[in-house]
Amino acid sequence: MEKESYLDKLRGKDKIRILFVCLGNICRSPAAHGIMDKFVKETGEENRFELDSAGLYGGHAGELPDHRMRVHARRRGYELTHRSRPVKMSDFDDFDLIVAMDNSNYDRLRGFAPTLEAEEKIVRMIDFVKGFPGYDYVPDPYYEGAEGFELVLDLLEDGCRNMLETLA
Numbered sequence: 001m002e003k004e005s006y007l008d009k010l011r012g013k014d015k016i017r018i019l020f021v022c023l024g025n026i027c028r029s030p031a032a033h034g035i036m037d038k039f040v041k042e043t044g045e046e047n048r049f050e051l052d053s054a055g056l057y058g059g060h061a062g063e064l065p066d067h068r069m070r071v072h073a074r075r076r077g078y079e080l081t082h083r084s085r086p087v088k089m090s091d092f093d094d095f096d097l098i099v100a101m102d103n104s105n106y107d108r109l110r111g112f113a114p115t116l117e118a119e120e121k122i123v124r125m126i127d128f129v130k131g132f133p134g135y136d137y138v139p140d141p142y143y144e145g146a147e148g149f150e151l152v153l154d155l156l157e158d159g160c161r162n163m164l165e166t167l168a
């Protein structure tokens with residue numbers, strides 16, 4: 001997997017801070033955040049991980065996740081209570097791993113990264129997904145129906161499980 005050596009370095013750390021990023025921070029990234037939060041608690045590692053999420057578009061700042069995403073996530077046992085916030089420059093210092101949901105998120109984050117060290121922290125969520133070989137990004141469900149939200153949750157559960165395994 002890409003970024004193997006940086007992920008190896010992270011594996012040795014006492015505390016790993018992960019920021020999930022999408023466009024609006026009301027669908028994909030708060031879902032990833034909520035799923036990872038549950039997985040981390042289930043494995044008893046909540047003291048080792050600090051999790052947050054943010055968006056590259058600030059127009060939904062302060063809002064709870066999209067109602068449709070909350071309903072679909074709740075059916076799988078995830079309560080999404082994060083309030084949307086925009087990505088800020090201090091995030092590049094405050095987090096060890098910055099996880100982009102799609103290639104546009106990834107390219108924009110890399111464009112904002114103030115240093116090479118910051119750039120190294122940026123990874124693609126899809127690179128952790130093993131069970132869905134046909135996908136090369138986590139698709140935006142905002143203009144999709146129920147199946148779009150279910151697909152996002154399938155991809156994110158797979159990716160978060162593997163990410164946690166990689167970092168554990």
Ligand code: 4NP
Nearest residue numbers: 022023024025026027028142
């Ligand atoms: P997200 O989905 O990036 O997964 O939170 C979106 C939510 C809102 C918008 C776009 C994508 N929007 O343009 O308002």
